[in-house]
Amino acid sequence: MSFPKNFLWGGATAANQYEGGYQEGHKGLSVTDVMSAGDVDHPREISYEILDDKYYPNHYGIDFYHHYKEDIKLFAEMGFKCFRLSISWPRIYPQGDELEPNEEGLEYYDHVFDECLKYGIEPIVTLSHFEMPLYLAKKYGGWRNRQLITFFERYAITCFKRYSKKVKYWMTFNEINNLIDTDNPFNAWTGAGVLYEDNENIEQTMYQISHYQFVASARAVQRAKEINASMQVGCMLHFGPIYPSSCNPQDILAGIKAMDKRYFFSDVHVRGYYPTYTLKKWERSNIQLDITDEDLKDLKRGTVDYIGFSYYKSTIAEYDKIHDFIEVQNPLLKKSDWGWAIDPTGLRIILNEVYERYQKPMFIVENGFGAYDKLENGIINDDYRTDYLRNHISEMKKAIELDGVEVMGYTPWSAIDIVSASTGELAKRYGFIYVDLDDQAKGSGRRYRKASFEWYKRVISSNGEIL
Numbered sequence: 001m002s003f004p005k006n007f008l009w010g011g012a013t014a015a016n017q018y019e020g021g022y023q024e025g026h027k028g029l030s031v032t033d034v035m036s037a038g039d040v041d042h043p044r045e046i047s048y049e050i051l052d053d054k055y056y057p058n059h060y061g062i063d064f065y066h067h068y069k070e071d072i073k074l075f076a077e078m079g080f081k082c083f084r085l086s087i088s089w090p091r092i093y094p095q096g097d098e099l100e101p102n103e104e105g106l107e108y109y110d111h112v113f114d115e116c117l118k119y120g121i122e123p124i125v126t127l128s129h130f131e132m133p134l135y136l137a138k139k140y141g142g143w144r145n146r147q148l149i150t151f152f153e154r155y156a157i158t159c160f161k162r163y164s165k166k167v168k169y170w171m172t173f174n175e176i177n178n179l180i181d182t183d184n185p186f187n188a189w190t191g192a193g194v195l196y197e198d199n200e201n202i203e204q205t206m207y208q209i210s211h212y213q214f215v216a217s218a219r220a221v222q223r224a225k226e227i228n229a230s231m232q233v234g235c236m237l238h239f240g241p242i243y244p245s246s247c248n249p250q251d252i253l254a255g256i257k258a259m260d261k262r263y264f265f266s267d268v269h270v271r272g273y274y275p276t277y278t279l280k281k282w283e284r285s286n287i288q289l290d291i292t293d294e295d296l297k298d299l300k301r302g303t304v305d306y307i308g309f310s311y312y313k314s315t316i317a318e319y320d321k322i323h324d325f326i327e328v329q330n331p332l333l334k335k336s337d338w339g340w341a342i343d344p345t346g347l348r349i350i351l352n353e354v355y356e357r358y359q360k361p362m363f364i365v366e367n368g369f370g371a372y373d374k375l376e377n378g379i380i381n382d383d384y385r386t387d388y389l390r391n392h393i394s395e396m397k398k399a400i401e402l403d404g405v406e407v408m409g410y411t412p413w414s415a416i417d418i419v420s421a422s423t424g425e426l427a428k429r430y431g432f433i434y435v436d437l438d439d440q441a442k443g444s445g446r447r448y449r450k451a452s453f454e455w456y457k458r459v460i461s462s463n464g465e466i467l
């Protein structure tokens with residue numbers, strides 16, 4: 001059993017969670033710059049302004065902005081073949097609606113990409129990873145507004161042209177399918193710069209936002225090909241199986257319906273048209289959307305080249321009279337301290353299901369274990385993380401070798417400790433590299449290799465043979 005020779009081993013990050021330098025180089029404010037810190041019991045608070053009495057962890061991140069040389073050197077030491085990062089949209093277009101980009105922002109990413117390429121590390125770039133200029137949220141109502149398509153397209157063209165010789169692999173919107181969960185304000189805010197209002201038809205708005213993003217993504221795919229035909233543009237989804245809670249046929253159907261809500265997004269991105277189960281739903285719920293014929297043509301012309309996805313956990317669905325299904329925790333699986341069920345087999349299952357559905361190359365661009373790490377005498381023993389990753393890699397290996405799934409690469413979350421997206425803590429650590437900072441960004445900022453660093457280095461150098 002072995003991985004393909006050119007398999008892209010690496011690690012992943014997101015600009016807003018690790019860069020810091022939130023006001024440097026004429027960067028504009030991002031929607032994540034107004035999200036306060038939270039923790040496992042307290043959700044992050046969102047406001048339209050920075051409030052004096054709140055702490056905003058994304059302002060500092062881990063200060064990669066100033067440490068990028070040191071950090072990329074460590075990635076190279078681990079043997080990374082690729083590094084997944086995102087471009088901060090407000091670094092390039094500080095407000096979002098300008099006609100000209102911010103040169104300082106563009107230069108910063110030139111330096112980062114050059115540093116990666118110096119070590120033969122291929123940058124894998126997301127255009128919008130849980131962020132966009134705050135100004136677009138305030139002035140235009142975020143992705144509620146059709147004009148956002150134009151702004152995003154302009155931003156994408158700027159990046160494709162500027163980095164055409166440095167970046168081959170791109171993704172448009174990170175975990176776009178989180179939008180479906182409208183109960184948690186985090187999703188529409190980070191995904192679309194939208195805070196739902198009490199008097200609006202939230203479901204209709206959610207589908208409208210999604211439609212505008214599908215069109216924007218499809219246009220970006222087309223522009224990328226025009227600029228450099230060898231560029232590969234993927235979508236990025238949050239995947240994980242939702243199992244039926246029993247063999248009762250009603251629960252089986254509940255599992256299918258629950259998965260439809262995730263697949264809706266990849267169906268449009270990959271096939272280029274709306275699935276019938278969604279069209280029927282719109283009819284039933286009298287959902288009226290602004291969709292033009294030109295939009296539908298764009299969707300067809302801009303289907304993605306590959307499917308990037310994150311995998312952390314699985315859940316189960318049980319039949320519910322009112323909602324079709326409800327999602328519940330699987331009693332058979334162990335969980336992390338944040339309640340995320342650990343299910344390596346689920347990765348093989350989802351790889352099989354998605355590959356069979358679309359027959360497109362798949363890229364696991366996030367997978368990892370958030371834990372409280374302890375630094376003792378300069379050592380971090382994170383065996384729990386190694387165990388998690390080992391078991392998942394071994395299931396990915398089976399999917400490739402036994403099931404014939406085409407997997408392009410694997411970039412665990414995260415390459416280095418960074419601020420957690422959902423809770424805003426630094427204490428929820430995922431990295432191979434420990435960063436000596438606490439939740440208030442106090443500490444030396446020094447980088448330490450965790451035990452998992454040495455382990456992953458061996459995994460990469462043996463191309464997945466030594467786990």
Ligand code: BGP
Nearest residue numbers: 014174175370419420421422423
């Ligand atoms: C994914 C996001 C990442 C990341 C990860 C872990 O949903 O794409 O940005 O943060 O989950 O989640 P968290 O940081 O909330 O633990």
